[in-house]
Amino acid sequence: MDLAPFLLLAALEGLVQASVLTLTALGLSIVFGVMRVVNVAHGEFFMLGAVGAYVCASLLPGPAWLTFAGALVMAPLCVGALAILADWAMLKRINYNPEATIVSTIGLMYILQQMTLITFGPNAQAVNPPFSYTIRTPWFGYSSYKLFIVLVTIVIVIALWQLLRKSRIGLLMRATQYDKDTAQNFGIPVARVYSGVFAVGAMLAAIAGVLIVPIRQADYLMGHDPLLLSFVVVIVGGIGSIPGTIAAAILIGMSDGLLSVMLSPTLAKIASTLLVALVLVFKPEGLFGKSARQ
Amino acid sequence: MDTKRKGLITTRRGALRGMGAAGLLLAAPGLVGRAVAQSGDIIRLGAPFHRTGIGASYGRWYEQTANAAVKLINEAGGINGMQVEMIVEDDGTDPARGVQVMEKFSAEHKVDAVFGHLFSHVVAATAARAGELKMPYFICSEAHTLAAGALNRYVFQPSITDVKSQVISMAPWISQNLGKKVTLIYPDFAFGYDHRDNFTAAIAAQGGSIVANIAIPPTETSFTRYLPQIPADTDVIYHVMVGPAVLTFVKELGDYLGSSGPKLFGFMDSLEAVRTDIEALSFLEGSYFWEAMPRYAQANQTEFDKFFREKVGVDASGAAVGDENDVSTYSHMFSVWETLFAMKQAMELSGYKGPDQKQAMLEAMESITSFAESNEFPQGDKVFNGKTHQSFGHQNISKVVSGKLEVVYRTTIEETLYEDEVDYTTMSF
Amino acid sequence: MMSPSKKLLLLCLAVLAVLFLLQFVMPSYFVLTLTRIMIFAIFAMGYNLLMGYTGLLSLGHAMFFAVGLYASGLASYYWGLPLFWSFLFGIAASAAASTLIAFLALKTQTVAFMIVTLMFSQVAYLSILQFSHVTGGDQGLTLPPESRSFGFLGMTLDMTSEATRYNIAFVVFAAVLLLTYAVTKGPFGRLLIAVRENESRTEMLGFNTYVIKLVAFVLSGTISGVAGALNGLIFGYIGSSSADFGNSIEPLLFTLVGGAGTLLGPLVGTALMTLLIDRLSGFTTAYLIVIGIILIVMTLWLPKGILGTVRDRWAKWLN
Structure with a gap:
């Protein structure tokens, strides 16, 4: 194939990867930014979204697009509820201590993963896309559903942006993020903000999970890679910075696609990982972040 | 069911004993674990299955198949008059854990033999340890590592044919029927390299x-x-792809190539535990697959295949009876069944009574030259090479027709043979 | 009244005595498991030095374990270096690797530090897979039988013998335990804790905290490498799973369960978790759920780990 269509394909693929990454990483980033905790179980919320989509597709009657729409609503809601439960049962009780949160969310990760293995089984399960039109170019065919993922991501990101910048909820969140104690003194229900933020973060991951299922299937171990990549995105983008997170997701999603065109895939991964690590070393506040408030 | 339940109970009891032991660990060290080790009246077989980790979908079916075979053996009076007890441990499809489980079988459960490992990296790590512990180790893995001489005299693969034979026997048919210019797509690790090197x-x-x-x-x-x-x-x-991403691979290949692309030939490893008649795989219609044992019952189905399906609980489409979505790993799991009967045969040949006769049992295994197609060997007859410790059997090429797999060619055993690369019988025990 | 650190030393010696004697009374499987526990406890002790005492949480210590493992294993496999020298070579290599990584990673703090260590570790893991013609890739390498024994002070030590393994692991474990005792109880240990509790104040008092952290990091990485080299040479297998993310999480878990910042915590945590996984995996696939629950329960009710809680409640000297 010629170089131009080759690059076009790599760019499309990078865009799709960047979209999914944006949603997952935004979830982690909001939790990170407001609550200052690392949720290691974040990848499992992603996985549960995917599994939820499969459950919806196999239980709900109706055509594929309808069950898919159902999944897109129900799976994130269930995952959000689960996140609220986890926040109430665990995180609140350990007072959001950063290290204890890591350990307990590792525990949560194991529990969610193995519960899924027991109930859902080890096999990867496919879900039909809501529509399966293939766009044909002279050089290759491309699934239109993949472009739909990009579209949905853009809509969600804009909606989230409006929520955070324009609404009262967003104001409460930012106030809590800026200074928890002062916010508390001004009568902001910090506990409820935390719980809500944790749920929104989980729901974003779950939405990404639902979106990816038709092109990738659901299996109980699928949360691992998105977790690591989201970490990277959040850090590179600068903690708590939403534009930064989005920019980093696009950068990493695209560069991963393009690098692997030029190098052998494992070598490409080594190169990109090393690159990101070195960026962090020499610009620890992230490429787009202001230095984080401690 | 009976054996299954019994197996579960015994293992749980063993584990409870172990739990107690762990509790006593510091308090009363001398008492621990002595009660666990006893032999003579029964044959204990260690079964390290991939219950969790990337091999989990295989592991589950390996366990179900093994349970069915052990039940059958015990109903028919066991081996040399002794009942068989299977002790299952999860190795998490992890080499390090695989080694530990091997040690546990040897030192704690004091089993007579260990069988059932599949993933090649787990086998590679565990085999060396088996040799050190002098533990007969029967693998159901397809890895060529054994026949290539990299393992040791305690390791056998008496049922499933290794990757090298599979590949060698496919090449003539592919070049005659599909074409001569081939693009290889394979996973970037040892299993994939086996395919690449041998097929090239x-x-x-x-x-x-x-x-x-x-x-x-x-x-x-x-x-x-x-x-x-x-x-x-x-x-x-x-x-040839493995892991949960296989469907994605097929779908993206389909989107990318459209209807005008080259012909496709794949290995069933890609689609084990996955339904072939789903929309996501419609692109595979008309393409060809290697199968060790045909997943769909064929028109000329043998009575042995029928018997095997019935005992394991698999229907004519290769799925669990009563759940068409629960598809088995049909091209691999027969090897657990056959391996158990091969072990039985070796134990009977050597009049095996207990662990001090391990060597005689292994020598008996090495003396076996073939297995006949039967209820015990439902996949087909086999040539067993005592020098390389590897079995050779018929392979199948199936075409996807309306989402089902139809066998279009079954190789002879001769087509799978290659020159010996090792003679384990010259090595010491 | 005995001084606190003397009490702790006596306790360490008593623990060592018990560990030494256990091999004569325990059935063979438990001796094997204990061998493994001691090796991983060394790993966790190395980790604890950085995380528990200095307050730097690394998510990439598997890389130092793997460097020790591969450097010693490959030296033995390809060059036929006698085991003792491969062991030293492995330690030297992990010291070099941890110095290099320390220089880079210590430019970052808190969460960025965690991610940077994680990513370097991922690079190490991927490199093992990439250079599979040397490392054996995902299948790993098994050391040949002739490199499983070595002469030492006139004795021939055979690594396939249980007793040899146990005692070698024991000797190294004892050495590392006493070394960490000396480090943490000495003036340098107080500096580590000072950095953990309040880095800027320590700096204002005129100490170069960067150097303190650097030394702690290198020491920690090297001890992890010791565990890796020991593991490879004792069990004769080197594999890529030693470098994956899970192996970085393990010492963190062991340390936290046992009690971060306590001398014997890593041993307690490693022993408890190893035995638990070992026992549970025999009868249920749900053992990871049980472990998950334990982790949550620990953070809810025993946040300082087992020994940390014991220390705070009853025995202040148990540091």
Whole structure:
């Protein structure tokens, strides 16, 4: 194939990867930014979204697009509820201590993963896309559903942006993020903000999970890679910075696609990982972040 | 069911004993574990299955098949008059854990033999330990490592044919029926290299050539960006993928190539535990697959295949009876069944009564030259090579027709043979 | 009244005595498991030095374990270096690797530090897979039988013998335990804790905290490498799973369960978790759920780990 269509394909693929990454990483980033905790179980919320989509597709009657729409609503809601439960049962009780949160969310990760293995089984399960039109170019065919993922991501990101910048909820969140104690003194229900933020973060991951299922299937171990990549995105983008997170997701999603065109895939991964690590070393506040408030 | 329940109870009891032991660990060290080790009246077999980790979908079916075979053996009076007890441990499809489980079987459960490992990296790590512990170790793995001479005298693969034979026996048919210019797509680790190296040599011997090698890392979840590497003059795409991303691979290949692409030949490893008649795989219609044992009951189904399906609980489409979505790993799991009967045969040949006769049992195994097609060996008759410790059997090529797999060619055993690369019988025990 | 650190030393010696004697009374499987526990406890002790005492949480210590493992294993496999020298070579290599990584990673703090260590470790893991013609890739390498024994002070030590393994692991474990005792109880240990509790104040008092952290990091990485080299040479297998993310999480878990910042915590945590996984995996696939629950329960009710809680409640000297 010629170089131009080759690059076009790599760019499309990078865009799709960047979209999914944006949603997952935004979830982690909001939790990170407001609550200052690392949720290691974040990848499992992603996985549960995917599994939820499969459950919806196999239980709900109706055509594929309808069950898919159902999944897109129900799976994130269930995952959000689960996140609220986890926040109430665990995180609140350990007072959001950063290290204890890591350990307990590792525990949560194991529990969610193995519960899924027991109930859902080890096999990867496919879900039909809501529509399966293939766009044909002279050089290759491309699934239109993949472009739909990009579209949905853009809509969600804009909606989230409006929520955070324009609404009262967003104001409460930012106030809590800026200074928890002062916010508390001004009568902001910090506990409820935390719980809500944790749920929104989980729901974003779950939405990404639902979106990816038709092109990738659901299996109980699928949360691992998105977790690591989201970490990277959040850090590179600068903690708590939403534009930064989005920019980093696009950068990493695209560069991963393009690098692997030029190098052998494992070598490409080594190169990109090393690159990101070195960026962090020499610009620890992230490429787009202001230095984080401690 | 009976044996299954019994197996569960015994293992749980063993575990409870172990739990107690762990509690006593510091308090009363001398008492611990002595009660666990006893032998003579029963044969204990250690079964390290991939219950969790990336091999989990295989592990579950390996366990179900093994349970059925053990039940059958025990109903028929056991081995040399002794009942067989199978002790299952989860190795998490992890080499380090595999080694630990082997130690546990040897030192704590004091089993007579260990069988049932599948994933090649787990086998590679565990085999060395088996040799050190002098533990007979029967693998159901397809790995060529054994026949290549990299393991030791305690390791056998008496049922499933190794990757090298599979590949060698496929090459002539591929070059005659599908084309001579082949693009290989395989996972970027040892299992994939086995395919690459052996097929490259085998297709060259047929006058064909490899036009591109596309190695894909096992952690990859998206494949489209690799596909432009497929040269335009490719006749055949030879694909073998493992792991949960296989459906994605097929779908993206379908989207990418459209209807006008090259022919496809794949290995069933890609689609084990996955339904073939789903929309996501419609692109595979008309393509070809290697199968060790045909998943769909064929028109000329043998009574042995019927018997095997019934005992294991698999219907004519290779899925669990009563759940069409619960598809088995039919091209691999027969090896657990057959391996158990091969072990039984070796134990009977040597009049095996207990662990001090391990060596005699292994020598008996080495003296076996063939297995006849039967209820015990439902996949077909086999030639067993006592020097390389490897079995050779018929392989099948199936075509996807309306989402089902129909066998179009069954190789002879001769087509799978290659020159010996090792003689384990010259090594010491 | 005995001084606190003397009490702790006596306790350490008593623990060592018990560990030494256990091999004569325990059935063979438990001796094997204990061998493994001691090796991983060394790993966790190395980790604890950085995380528990200095307050730097690394998510990439598997890389130092793997460097020790591969450097010693490959030296033995390809060059036929006698085991003792491969062991030293492995330690030297992990010291070099941890110095290099320390220089880079210590430019970052808190969460960025965690991610940077994680990513370097990922690079190490991927490199092992990439250079599979040397490392054996995902299948790993098994050391040949002739490199499983070595002469030492006139004795021939055979690594396939249980007793040899146990005692070698024991000797190294004892050495590392006493070394960490000396480090943490000495003036340098107080500096580590000072950095953990309040880095800027320590700096204002005129100490170069960067150097303190650097030394702690290198020491920690090297001890992890010791565990790796020991593991490879004792069990004769080197594999890529030693470098994956899970192996970085393990010492963190062991340390936290046992009690971060306590001398014997890593041993307690390693022993408890190893035995638990070992026992549970025999009868249920749900053992990871049980472990998950334990982790949550620990953070809810025993946040300082087992020994940390014991220390705070009853025995202040148990540091």
